[in-house]
Amino acid sequence: MKSRQLASRFSAAFTVLSTTQSPTAWAFQPALSNHSFGSRMSSTRVPKFEIAQFPCRSDNYGFLLHDPATGNTCAIDTPCATSYKKVLDEKGWKLTHILNTHRHYDHVDGNLELKTEGVTIIGPKNERKEIPGIDTKVGGGEELELGSFKAQVLEAGGHTDGHVAFYFPELSVIFAGDCLFSLGCGKMFEGTPTQFWSSLETMRSLPDETMVYCAHEYTESNGKFALSVEPNNQVLIDRMAVVKQKRARGAATVPTVLGEEKKANPFLRGDISEEIQQNVGITATDSPAEAFGKIRKAKDNF
Numbered sequence: 001m002k003s004r005q006l007a008s009r010f011s012a013a014f015t016v017l018s019t020t021q022s023p024t025a026w027a028f029q030p031a032l033s034n035h036s037f038g039s040r041m042s043s044t045r046v047p048k049f050e051i052a053q054f055p056c057r058s059d060n061y062g063f064l065l066h067d068p069a070t071g072n073t074c075a076i077d078t079p080c081a082t083s084y085k086k087v088l089d090e091k092g093w094k095l096t097h098i099l100n101t102h103r104h105y106d107h108v109d110g111n112l113e114l115k116t117e118g119v120t121i122i123g124p125k126n127e128r129k130e131i132p133g134i135d136t137k138v139g140g141g142e143e144l145e146l147g148s149f150k151a152q153v154l155e156a157g158g159h160t161d162g163h164v165a166f167y168f169p170e171l172s173v174i175f176a177g178d179c180l181f182s183l184g185c186g187k188m189f190e191g192t193p194t195q196f197w198s199s200l201e202t203m204r205s206l207p208d209e210t211m212v213y214c215a216h217e218y219t220e221s222n223g224k225f226a227l228s229v230e231p232n233n234q235v236l237i238d239r240m241a242v243v244k245q246k247r248a249r250g251a252a253t254v255p256t257v258l259g260e261e262k263k264a265n266p267f268l269r270g271d272i273s274e275e276i277q278q279n280v281g282i283t284a285t286d287s288p289a290e291a292f293g294k295i296r297k298a299k300d301n302f
């Protein structure tokens, strides 16, 4: 399919917007030419939805997922209330849900200010005491009805112990918080390599076309480490060239496409890339979780 046709289909059912204090600096272009949405977009059963993506704080992204059919609007994390309010006002959307991935302040800071009448806050049950205003506690395995589509809650511990992710299978979208990043993963503050690897392996098992909305713009620095452990990965080399161009003009590198992460993100490749195994000292007796742990440690020392 030619990119123009693809773009036309894409915009018909799926609109990604960037709304910022400085729109020209953050003009966001989905990388349509690099990724296939064909199978998903050709289905008439795909619900229409809209995602607004905008920068918050120094390097967080804010996300609002809007369902035009019901008017439901979900905030995914709340790094800063002001930016969310501004986008809600501009779009004329009414917030109905806040989905918190984990308890860190740059993910829940705007909860109480945004929690007006009719807003339900859903967050990790293991971190409920530190999720301001939480109503519904989830730990993974739940299915949430959010407007005309559903979200599956995935256990995503490792960065924090109770971290969860929100996967929308009908939309081929996952909000991964600080678990999976573009070309990287979150720091392992609390979890174990086994726990973190289990979270990442679950995400790796999702379909290639899944769009990964991660919470920070870390791709360029993540990519430097990725290249240090897998310098001959041509997919990674090509990807980093695009990332550098995008960042040079202030464009976002989020969302990313899961299929591309599988080919280039070292934290999804410790059990399959001999080059990473050699460079990080992974041995034949290491389990995939132990391999992940060694890569995570190498990144911490990078």
Ligand SMILES: [Zn+2]
Pocket: 102, 104, 159, 178
């Ligand atoms: Zn965090």
